[in-house]
Amino acid sequence: MMILLFFSASVSAVAAEPAPGGIGIRLLDIPASTKDDPRARTYIIDRLAPGSEISRRVQVENNTGAAQTIRLYAGAAHIDGGSFIGEDAGAHNDLTTWTVVGRPQIDLPAGGTAEVPLTIKVPSDAPESEQYGAVWAEVRSAADKAGVVQANRVGIRVYLSVGPGNGRPADFSITSLSPSRDQHGNPQLSALVSNTGGRALDITGDLRLTAGPGGLSAGPFGIQNATTIAPGTSRNVIFTLPQELPNGPWTARIALKSGLLEREASASVTFPDAGPGEAVAPAADGAVPWLVPATVVAALLAAALLTSFLLRRRRRRLSGPGMAASAAGKRAPGRRSADVTR
Template structure:
C-alpha cells in the first residue's frame, strides 16, 4: 500500500522569478524552509505581468507548438533524497482544480516530459529541470490541465506495509487553439448575504466564466454605510475556486460573526490574473441561513463607466455650444 501526500504549489513556497528566460533570478530560500520544494525558475517575457504565470505554467499555443519552462527543485528534508520528476493528470471538478491519483494520464501528460526524470539531491541542495510540452499537429482545441510533480518515496514505518510517498507540484494550464484564443473574462451575476452554521457572515458571489481560459478566483470585499455609519474590511475571498470556460461557480468571502445585519454597501472586487471586475450592492445579512440575492452593477475593469461619462459630457458641451450659436444668430 502506498500513502501519498500531495501539495500543489499555488503561490510558490519561495519567491518566483519574474524575469525572462535570458536572465532568470534565483531568490534566496526563506529561513526555516523544510521538506521538498518546487518552483518556477523562469517566466516568458510576454507573461511576466500575469500573476498566474508567476506561480503556474500557463500558455496558449497552436497545434504543433513546443514550449519549455525551467523549474527548480530543492531538498530541505534533512536527508539525501532521490527525487522523481513527472507530469500527472488534473482536471476541473465542481469549480476546483483536482489532481488525479498517482501517475494518472491524460492528453496533456502524454505531451509533457521532464528532463531529468530523476535527481539525486543531498540535503540543502537544489537542481534545475526542464519541462517540455510538445503539442501534436492534430491536438484538439481547448484548455487542458496537469501537474508537474517532484516526488520522494520514504521507507515504510516499522511493522507496516505502508510506503510513504510525498510530492509537491506546479499546476499546468495549456490552452490549444489558433491565434491567441479567447481572452480570460468573467461576470458577476449576483451576490448573496448569508450566515454559515457557526453564525459567521458571508458574502457569496455568483461568477460566470465568459472567456476562453480557466479562472483562479481571488478578491476582497469592503463594507461601508452600515448601522451607525460603520465600515468593515477588507475581507479576502476563500482561495481554491477555479472556474472552467463557460461554467458558473460561487466565490465565498468570510466576514465576521459579530457583523451587524445591516444594511451595508458591499464593494466587491474579484480578479483572476490580469482581469479585474468591480461591483457594488446593498446587502442585509440574515440572522441565520441564506439571505436575499442582490443583482450587481458589474463595472468590469472600472473603465467603461468613465468612457460613457466622457462621451455624455462631450455630447452635452456640443449641444450647449450649438444652442448658444443659434440664439446668437437669432439676436443678430
C-alpha cells in the first residue's frame, strides 16, 4: 500500500518564479483582452461559452540540481476561508475533465526547461458557472519502507467562467471597517469585503491613517497575503499595524483591488485598548466622511441664488415711484424731504 504525502507550494504568484533548488511553472500566454490585468499574467483567467476552447502554454523549470521526472496534470481547486486551495491529485471537478495537458510527463536535466501546451475545451452542454482548478508540476520521491511517497508540486491557478455571454462582471463593496487589537496587543483594522459580482476575486491593497492624535499620519500598510473571495460571499481583509500606534481617533483610508478593479473607502476609527472595537460604516469610493455630498451642495447653492433673487426683486418694488410718493405724503411736519436743498 502506497501513502502519498503532498507538499504543495501556494497556487499563486510563487508558481511563476521557481524557488532556488526546486521546480517551477509559469504561464507563457496572456490573452490580448487581459494584457493589462496583473492577475492574467500569473493565472489562467477566461470566460468561455459552451462548446468553445482555449489553448495556453506553460514553461516548466528544473532547478533542483539533479535530473527529474516531472508529472503535469490538471487538478481541482476550491475557495475556502479567503484562500484558493488546490486539492489532492485524485480530486476532480468539471474543469479537470475539460483540461488536456499536452505532455503529462517530462524528463528534465538539472537546469532544464520545457514548454508544455494545454487545452481547455468546454462541452456544449456545460452549465453556466465558475470553475476553479490548477495546472500542477509535480515530482515524487521513491517509496520508503513504509510505502510513503512524498510529492512536491507547484501550480498555476485556473479561473474559468462558463456561460453564453460575458456574464456578470467582477465587483465588490467594502461593507464595514472594524478596529481591534489582537492577542499580542497589535492594532488591527478589518475591512469586510462583499463579492457582489460574478467572478472570484483576489483582494490586495493598502491602508493609510491620517488626522491622528496631534496630527499624526501612518502608513501605508499592506495586506500580507491576497484574500480570495468567491462570488456571493464576504470575507474580512485584515491589516495588522505596529503595536505602538496610538488608539486615535484616526481617519482610515483603504484602497483595495483585484486585477484592474479598485475600490476605496474611508472612515473615522478608534482602536480599543484590547479586543474588538466598534465597527463603522465607511464612506465608499474614496469619499471623505465629513464632506457634504455634491447633491446637497447643489441644492444649497440653488436655494441661495433664489433667495438673493427674491430679495433684489423686493428692494426694487420698495424703491418704485408709488412707494416714494406714499412715503413723501406721510412725512412728519417740519421735516424736509431728502431732495430739499438749503
